[in-house]
Amino acid sequence: MVLSRFWLAIFVSSIVFIIIGLFTNKYYSIDYVLNGKQGEPLLIAEKYLNEIPKSIQDSIKKKGNNEFVDVNTTYVYNKQTVKIYSGKQQADGLLPMAKSSLLDLILPLIAYLAFFCGIMELLIISGASEKLAKKLSPMFAKVFPSLPKDHESISYMTLNFAANFLGLDSAATPFGLKAMQSLQELNEDKDKASDAQIMFMCLHAAGLTLIPTSIIGYRAAENAANPADVMLPCIITSFVGTIAAFLLVGMKQRINFKSVSLLAVLMGLIGAIIGLLFYVNQLDLIGKNYFTANLSGVLLLAIIGFTLIFSFFNEKKFTDHKTTMFDTFVVGANNGLKTGVMIFPYVMGMLVAISLLRNSGLFEIVSQGISFIFSHLGVTKEITDSLPVAILRPFSSGGSRGFMIDAMRTFGPDSFAGRLSCIFQCSAETTFYVIAVYFGSVSIKNTRYTLGMMLLVDLICVITGVLVASWFF
DSSP states (O other), rough: HHHHHHHHHHHHHHHHHHHHHTTTSSSSSOHHHHHTTTOOOEEEEEEEEGSSSHHHHHHHHHHSSSSSEEEEEEEETTTTTTEEEEESSOOOOHHHHHHHIIIIIIIIHHHHHHHHHHHHHHHHHHHHHHHHHHHHHHHHHHHTTTOOOOOOOHHHHHHHHHHHTTOOHHEEEEHHHHHHHHHHHOOSSSBOOHHHHHHHHHHTTTTSSSSOOHHHHHHHHHSSSGGGGHHHHHHHHHHHHHHHHHHHHHTTTTTOOTTTHHHHHHHHHHHHHHHHHHHHHHOOHHHHHHHHHHHHHHHHHHHHHHHHHHHHHHHHHHHTTTOOOOOOOOOHHHHHHHHHHHHHHHHHHHHHHHHHHHHTHHHHHHHHHHHHHHHHOHHHOHHTHHHHHHHTTTOOOHHHHHHHHHHHHHHHHHHHHHHHHHHHHHOOOOOOHHHHHHHHHTTBBOOTTTTHHHHHHHHHHHHHHHHHHHHHH
């Protein structure tokens, strides 16, 4: 219900803001809101040739191609009038966004879903997921007390957390969707999110990551002195966010935090991460780059290889189910395909709303307002320069990534603002997209307190990111 109202508020407020802007001459044309492409210049005026400055008239006539660029303004002469373009569009228009959400997002996602759901079907029939669930059941029983012992959702959630931890987004989403579908089978009220689903989503929101490969790649592209120097701050920030999510949701769901086994697992996890931090920190630049470039890929191949080999040695189970390994893979892939088709309307609806919000200019005003308030509260300019990434991150991964790259290009990849922007991008989740995808996959309409809790986790990650960046840099 909360998400539905928020979605409606984005649409209505953006449309009202656009209409007001049109009638107050803030915008010359609003066609870009519907049909424009991200990065295209915006039409700000159209005049007759004799109405523009004489110097520009002469330049247009001399060039002969009827187009003249003056710093950030472009003049295009055609049939006695000159169209004037300036600035760049923040996001694809409503119609191109609806199209690209299918072609650029859903179709690749369906391909990933088909492959990894096929792999997961092998894990199920071979018995590997059952064995994994039995091993992890004691710990998950403390975090998810409503789950039956050895339930298959345990293995799916484990694979999702592991894939996120290793920066394997293409694998994490299929595992996560399978976990949500498995948890939905236990959900008594099919329209309302269960406690287990909310806990899973909020833990997912913190984006606990060991290898921020994409962030390191972007920093390397911007010629950072040490592209991997934000890796440790990213790990610490996302880990603090994960612990905060567990504690906040746990208190809401009245989980017993005094459990010895739960504390032992948490301490073991903290120890393992600290050990990895010390190991990576003692590597030189080439060693860090080699480690981060290969660990995720090797482990993903290991998961796939283990699944296939384990299935081969347990081929009798496939025979008992009157099927083969390959046919089982195909069945799982078909299920992944159906899931991808189901979530498309949810994803498209959310992305189109966010597109309208950004192109209306309303988001920019809100972002600037927040930065203004923080600057007058004594927050340094280096931090406020990074805030657009943090503000946009829950709405759009691509949009916040654009702000991150812009911050590195404007202030330098090794500046505090450039590094903090990378930490913000790495240590939180695209909240509204994730909610649309995961809850949409199981047709849940009432997400209860999930949205508020995930946004609170995002805020904790932002505050932690600032503190960690100040400590490191």
